[in-house]
Amino acid sequence: MAASAESLWQGTKSQLQVSVGQCSDKGRKPRNQDFHGLCVPLEPQLGSKGIAIALADGISSSDVSHIASETAVAALLSDYFSTSEAWSVKTSVTRVLSATNAWLHAQTRRGQHRYDMDRGYVCTFSALVLKSTTAHLFHVGDTRIYRLRDGALEPLTRDHRVWVGEGKSYLSRALGTGPQLEVDYQALALERGDLFLLATDGVYEFVDARVMVDCIAEHSDELQVAARHILDRALANGSDDNLTLQLVRIDSLPRAEVDDLQHKLGELPCPPVLEARMLFDGYRILRPLHVSARSHVYLASDEDSGATVVLKTPSQDLQHDAAYLERFLMEEWIARRIDSPHVLKACAPTRKRNFLYAVCEFIEGQTLAQWMIDHPRLELETVRRVVEQIARGLRAFHRLEMLHQDLRPANLMIDSSGTVKIIDFGATRVAGLQEIDGRQVDGPILGTAQYSAPEYWLGEPGTVRSEVFSLAVITYQLLSGRLPYGAGMARARTRAAQARLPYRPLAQGRELPLWLDDVLRKACHPDPRKRHEDPDEFAHALRHPGAALLGRRPLPLLERNPLLFWQLSCLLLALMLVLLLARQ
Template sequence: MNAPQPAMDKQIHPQGKFKLSVGQHSVAGRKAQNEDAIGIRIPDGNLLSTKGAAAVIADGVSAAEAGKEASHTCVSSFLSDYFSTPETWSVKQSGAQVLTALNRWLYSRGRGFNDNSKGYITTMSTVIFKSHTAHIFHVGDSRIYRLREGTLEQLTTDHSTPVSQDHAYLARAMGLDVRLDVDYQTAPLQSEDIFLQTTDGVHDVLGPHAIQHILEAPGITLDKRCEQLVEVALHKGSTDNLSCQLLRVDELPDAQVDDVLNQFSQLQFPPLLEPGMSLDGYRIMRELQGGTRSHLYQVEDMASGAHYCMKTPSANFARDPVYIDRFVLESWIGSRINSPYVVKVVEPHRPKSCLYYLTEYVQGMTLSQWMREHPKPAVEEAVFLIDQIARGIRALHRRETLHQNIKPDNILIDGNGQVKIMDFSACHMAGIAETATPAQGNLTPGSASYFAPEYTLHKTTNYRADLFSLAVISYEMFTGQLPFGGVLEHCKSQRDFLATSYTHSYKLNPLVPHWIDCALKKALRFEEERRHGDVAEFVYELQHPNPRYLEYHQRPLMERDPLKAWKIIAGILALSQAASLILLLR
C-alpha cells in the first residue's frame, strides 16, 4: 500500500529562481452575500521583473449601497491597470496613480447617493513582491501580516475609530473621499517569509496567537490553512464575510535582476528610422508621419507578419525628462482604453531596446481626407460617423480621461467605415493629475480651431470640452466650413469670443434640418454649462428631433428673435416712409 503523499502548495516560479507559493479563501459566512474580494496575479516574463507579483484584498462596506461592486472593482481593476503602467515607473508611482484613479471613479459613482457614506466604499490592502522588496499599499481596516522566523508581525494599521466596544467606523477607505490617503511602506524580503492578508471577519475574532498557530501547522497546503483560518473564525462567532490570502516566498531571484530594472528606466531614444531598417524584430515599412515632437511608422512583425504602427519620440527631447515621462504616460493611457472606436495600444512580444510604443495599424484615411472627398455629405452619413466618434470619446470619459485633441486629423476611418480615435499625446487623466505628475502639468491641448474656449481662457475643463470639439467637427462635416467663420483660433479673450457670430448650418447647407442646427448651436456654446450634459446627449439630438427645437422654429419671429423682428419692422417702416416722401415730392 502506497504511503500517503504530503499535500503540495501551488508553486509559481515563472522566471529564474523567483518562486512563490500561494493560497486564498473567501466565504460569505453568516451574511447573505459576500462583499469581500480577493485576487492574486503573478505575471510571466519581463513583467515579473519590471512590475512584480501582486495580491489584493478588499472588504466592501456593508453599510454602503454598492460595497460589493466597489470591492470587486478595486481588485480586478488594480490587477489589470497596475500591470499596464509603464515599465519605467516605480512600484510606488504605479500603485499610487492606479489607486488614485480608482478612488476617483468610486467617489464619482457614489455621488449619486444622498449620503456620501452610502456609495461605492471599500477597504483595500495590496502587497507587491518585486525583486527583494515587498511594497505595501493600505487603506481601511483589512490587514497584512508577515510571519518570519517564528514571529508574526502586523505590518498595517487599521484606519478605523472605535465608537463602542463592539463598533467602529472607517476613517479612511476607497471611495469615501475625493482625496485618497494611502499608507505606503516597503519591507525587505527573505526566503520562507509568509505574508497573510485578512478582512476583519477573520482578524476581529482571531488573535495573533491563534493565527500563528494555524500558519505554522505542518503538512498542509496554504489553501488549507486559509480554510482553517476561516473555519476557526466562524466557530468563534464571526458574523462578517471572511477572506484571507497567504503568499510564501520560497526562493528569491538573483540580485542582478535589479540591473534589468535599471535598463528599462534608462531606455535610449531610437535613431531616425528609414524603410528597410529593423528594430526589436519589427521591419520599418514606411514613415506615416514625421514632426518635431514624434515620428510614426508602419512596421511589420518579422516573426508573425502582422502590421502595426510604431510611435517613437523625437531626438529633440532626448534630455527633457518631462517630455520622456509624458511619452511613456501616453502609451499607458492608451493601453487602458478598450473600445472598437479607439486605436488599440499593442503590448510588444519582445523586450524593448529603446523608447517607443505600438498601436494597431488601421488601413484607411483620416477624417480630414474624408471631408475633402465628401464636402457636403448626406446628413445621415455624417451623423453615422459622428455617432462613432462620440462612442470613442465616451470610452475615454469612462476612464476619466479627456482627449483634448479631437480633430479630423486624429480620427481614422477604415475601409468598412469604422471610426477610430488616435493620438493620446494631449490626454488629461483626472486620477493621474491628482498625483501632480510633472507631465500632466505641461499639457497643451490640440489645434486652436477645434478646442473649447475654456482652454484659451484658462478655465477649469471637464468632459464638455471634448463635446465642443466634436461639435466643431460635426459643423464642419455638415457645411464644409468651420463654425464662427473659422475665427476661433484667433480669439484670445472673453471679448474676442463674444464678438464672434454663429452662422446657421442650414444657410451653408440647406439639407441640414433646423433641429440639427439647434443641437449644433447648443453644443458650441462658449459657456460649458449651457452645452449638452455629455456627447451621448448631443448625438441623441442629432438622431432624434428635439420637440423644443421644432416648436422654436414654429413660433413667430417676434418670440424667437425680438431684436431681429424689430429690425425688420423698422426697415419696413423706413422704406414705407421713404416711398411716401417720394410720392409727396412728385
C-alpha cells in the same frame, strides 16, 4: 475574521513602504462580528493601485452581520485590485462598495427580516487606500480612522450615528441598509512617519487618545505589540463589544520621478531617423507616413509575423525633453488599455525593444480632415454615422476615466469600409495616473485651438462635456465646411468674451432640418453646463431632437444672423433715401 499577524513590508527605496500591526478580539461577545484586512500587492500594482486597508464592524442586533462584514472587506481587497488602472481610486472603490452594498441589501430583502434592516446584512465600514503620496479615505458608519502625526492623534472620520437620548442612538448610515449608498471620501497628502489607526467602537470608546499615542510610541518598532496592548487596555476598561484595531505607518514614500515610465525613459535611447528598406529592431521599414516636429511615423512590416504595422518614433528635436517623452510613452500605454473598434489599437510587444518607439495597428484609409476635402457636401445621414462612431470611441475613453482632449479631424481615421477610429493620444488625461503624480493636472493646452473647449482657455480642467464641444465643432464642420465661431473662440480668453461670440447658423441653402442648429448650438455652447451631458447624448440628439425642437418655429433673422439683419436694414433705408431724393 481576518488574520492579525504582524506585517512589516519592505520594498525598494523608490516604493511605498509601510509597517503594520493588526489585532482583533471578540471580547465579551460570543462571536466576533468585526472583520479586517490589508493587501500590499507587488509591482506594478503597488504603483498603479497602492495599498488597501479595510475594517468592518457588524451590528449586534443582527445574527448575519458578521457575513456582511466579511463580504465588505473581502470584496474591497479583491475587487479593487481588479478595477482598471486608469480609474481613480475614488471611482474604483466607490464602484466596488456600491456593488457590495447592493448585494447586501438584496440578501436582506430576500431573507426573513426584509422589513427590519437592523437584523439584516448590515455593517459599518472604513477603508484606506495608500497610493503614491496620497491617502484616500472611505467611510460609512461608526468605525473610525485616525491619523497620528507629530504626537497628535486626529480623527479623520465622523460617526454616522444619531443620538435620540442619553445613551441611546442609532446608525444613520451603514453598508446594506438601502439600495443606494452614500460614502464619505477625502484625500490627504502623506508624509513619512504618518501613522493611521483604524478602530471599531469597542476600542476607541474605552481607550483615551493619549493612552493610545503613548502605547504606540513605546512599541514603535513592534506595531503588532502596540495593537495588542491597546486592545487589552480597552478590555480592562470594561469594553463589552468586539474589538479590532489596525495600525499602518508610512516608512517611505515613492519619488515621483522613478515610476515605470521614467525607468523606460532612462533605459531606452531614442532611435535614429529611419529610412525605407531599413531593418530596425525586427521591423522592415516600408515608407514614412508622416513627419512632423513632434514625431515620425513609418509604415513597417514585422519580420517575425509578417504583419503590417505603424511605428511611431520621437522627434529628433525633442528627444531631451522629458515631459514630451513621457507623453510619447503614455500614448501606447493608453492604447493598450482601451478596447474599442473605434479607437486605435496598440500592438502587443513580442520581443525586447532596444529603442524608444511605439507600435500600433495600420489603418488603411485617410484622416477625416482629408476625407472632408474629398467629400465637401456630405448628407446628414452620413454625418450622423460618422459622429455616432466617434461618440462610441469617446465612450471607451470615458469609461476608463480618460479624456482624449485633442479631438479634431486630423486625429480621426476613416477606412475604406467607413469605420472611424480615434488616434493620437498625446494629450489624453488619465485620472488614475494623476493620483500618482501631478504632472498631468496643470500645464499648457495640448489640444488644437479651433477644436478645444473654451473652458481650457480659462485654465479650467476638462470634462466629458469638453469632448462634446470638440465633437460638435467637427459635426458642424462636416455639415458646413466652416467652424461655428470661426477663429474667435481661441482668442476669447475671458468668460465674458466667450459669451459674446455669436454662433453662426448652418448655411440655409442646404436641405437640413431647422432644429439642427439648436442641437449644435447647445452642444458647442461656451458654458459647459449648458451642453449635452456626454457625446452619446449629443449623437442621439442628431437623430431625435425632441418635441420641443420639432415644434419650434424658425428664429427671426435678427436672432439667427444679427449682422445680416442690420446690413439689410441699412440697405433698405438707403434705398428709401434715394427714392425720396429722386422725387425732389
